[in-house]
Amino acid sequence: MSGLRAPDVGPASLDPGITGKPSPAVTLNHVANERAPSRVLAVFAHPDDAEFTFGGTVASWTSSGAEVVYVCVTDGSAGQNQPGWTREAVAEVRQKEMREAASILGVADVVFLGYVDGYLEVTLDLRRDLTREVRRFRPDLIVAPDPSHLWSRKRYINHPDHRAVGEAMLAVVNPDAPSRPQFPELLDEGFEPFEVPELWLPTFEPEETDLVLDIGPVIDKKVAALRAHDSQLKNMGTEDIEPEVREHAEKLAEGREFRYGEGFRVFRLKEEG
Numbered sequence: 136m137s138g139l140r141a142p143d144v145g146p147a148s149l150d151p152g153i154t155g156k157p158s159p160a161v162t163l164n165h166v167a168n169e170r171a172p173s174r175v176l177a178v179f180a181h182p183d184d185a186e187f188t189f190g191g192t193v194a195s196w197t198s199s200g201a202e203v204v205y206v207c208v209t210d211g212s213a214g215q216n217q218p219g220w221t222r223e224a225v226a227e228v229r230q231k232e233m234r235e236a237a238s239i240l241g242v243a244d245v246v247f248l249g250y251v252d253g254y255l256e257v258t259l260d261l262r263r264d265l266t267r268e269v270r271r272f273r274p275d276l277i278v279a280p281d282p283s284h285l286w287s288r289k290r291y292i293n294h295p296d297h298r299a300v301g302e303a304m305l306a307v308v309n310p311d312a313p314s315r316p317q318f319p320e321l322l323d324e325g326f327e328p329f330e331v332p333e334l335w336l337p338t339f340e341p342e343e344t345d346l347v348l349d350i351g352p353v354i355d356k357k358v359a360a361l362r363a364h365d366s367q368l369k370n371m372g373t374e375d376i377e378p379e380v381r382e383h384a385e386k387l388a389e390g391r392e393f394r395y396g397e398g399f400r401v402f403r404l405k406e407e408g
C-alpha cells in the first residue's frame with residue numbers, strides 16, 4: 136500500500152479521535168466581523184487536501200466575498216493504487232476533480248506547481264516556487280499544513296508531502312517572502328518582498344487549536360466539494376462521505392454553541408496599522 140496516497144485523508148484523518156477540553160469558541164461571524172480576510176492563499180500538497188481539512192472555511196470565506204486562491208504543490212499522481220494506471224493519467228483525473236471542487240467552493244483560481252506526488256522534499260526550489268506565489272498574490276491570510284503534525288493519536292500517520300509543504304511554508308513566511316536578499320531572481324521577475332500578515336494551520340487536536348470556525352451554514356458545500364473527488368472516495372471505499380464529514384466536524388465543535396466546526400492554529404504576524 137506504499138503508493139496509495141488517498142488514505143492520507145481517509146477515515147482515520149477525518150476521525151482522529153479528538154478528546155480533551157474544547158478551546159475557546161469563535162464563530163465565523165465573530166471572526167469575519169473582526170478580521171474578514173479579503174485575499175486568502177491556501178497552500179497544500181494534494182488535490183483533495185483543502186476540501187478535507189478546511190473546505191467549509193473556504194466556502195464561508197468566498198461566500199462573504201473573499202478572493203481565495205489555491206496552490207496545489209504536487210500533481211496528485213500517486214492517488215491511485217489500482218494496477219493499470221500511469222501517474223500521468225491519475226494526475227489528469229485528479230486535477231479535473233480539483234478544479235470542480237474549487238469551483239463548488241467559489242475558489243477564484245487554482246495554481247498547480249506540479250511536483251511529483253509522494254516524493255516532495257523541502258528544497259530551495261520549492262521555497263522559491265512558493266515564495267513566488269505568495270509575492271504574486273500578496274494575501275492577507277495564508278492557510279498551510281502544520282508541519283508538526285506527525286500523526287493523529289495512534290490511528291493515522293501524516294503524509295510526508297503534507298509535512299514538507301508545511302515546513303516550506305513556514306520558511307516562506309519567514310524569511311523568504313518578506314526578505315529582499317532571499318531569491319533575488321524573484322526580484323528580476325518583478326516580485327517584490329511581501330510580509331505575510333496572518334498564517335492559519337488547520338488542526339486536528341483540541342489542545343493545538345486556537346480557534347474553531349462554525350461551518351454549519353456551509354457544510355453542504357463542503358460535502359459537495361468532497362464528492363467531486365470521486366476517485367479518492369472510491370479509493371477509500373466510501374459510499375457516502377457526508378456522515379463522516381458531519382461526525383468529524385461535530386467533534387471539532389464539541390462543547391461549543393454551534394454544531395459543526397473546523398479548527399486552526401492561528402499566527403497573527405503583523406500588527407494592524
Ligand SMILES: [Zn+2]
Binds near residue numbers: 143144180181
Ligand atoms: Zn494529502
